[in-house]
Amino acid sequence: MPSHHLFLLASTREPGNLGNTETLARRAAAQLPADAQQTWLRLADFTLAPFVDLRHTAGSYPAPTGDMARLLDATLACTDLVLVAPVYWYSFPANLKTYLDHWSAWMRVPGVDFKARMAEKTMHVVTTSGDRAKAQPMLDSAQLCAAFLGMRFGGALWGKGGPPGAVDADAAALAAADSFFASAK
Structure with a gap:
């Protein structure tokens, strides 16, 4: 069965401004097999x-509604959950933290079986x-979230951030992006 990667972009940059984290994620995603959704x-x-x-x-x-x-x-439809999140104050951006907080509710929605279904997935x-x-504090938190749900942790891809385009000068991060998902298997 082909993989289905869900990329959750947590940057708060203005729309249309491609940040360093998304740039790195898109480079890694470009290396996924052609049949990967x-x-x-x-x-x-x-x-x-x-x-x-x-x-x-x-x-x-109750079952969630709307967004x-x-x-x-x-989240339930993917095989691989990719958190694309720049570090904000040593942690997740607020919108990603809110999404993760809702996992506590989703585990308790009758009929969803969220925890068991998440255990079949890989988090990156x-x-x-x-x-x-x-x-590191954010990465530790992500790994703990994955472990709590029995998810496989596919690893972390880190690059140098800062002003837009900074990651383009991080040769090690770009090289790591080219093999990130292949090494996560």
């Missing part, structure tokens, strides 16, 4: 409701930051 979603284009924790009061959650339902459906992270050490 790719879905690219920009989280900034979605209305992400704040997560409300009902675990200890209601116990279960949250679209994100759930896209593509990120950029000023230096690799600043990305």
Whole structure:
């Protein structure tokens, strides 16, 4: 069965301004097999409701609607979830953190079986930051999220961030992008 990679773009750059992280992700994606399906979603284009924790009061959650339902459906449809997230203050951008928070609800929507279905998937992270050490807390968090759901962690691709185009001068990151998904198998 061909793979289906869902690329969740978490940058908050203005639309039309290709950032370093997306540049690196698109280079890695260009190396996927021709039959690999790719879905690219920009989280900034979605209305992400704040997560409300009902675990200890209601116990279960209603099925999501609107943009949250679209994100759930896209998440469940992929074989590989690729978090394309520049490092913001040593962590995920707020829109990606909100998406991840909703996993707590999706695990409790009757009939979705979210945790078991996620265990069949692989998570990858593509990120950029000023230096690799600043990305580590975010990468650790992603790996813990994957482990909690029993997902395979396909690894992290890191490149030098900063102003647009900075990653183009990071020869090591560009070379790593060319084999990133092949090495994740």
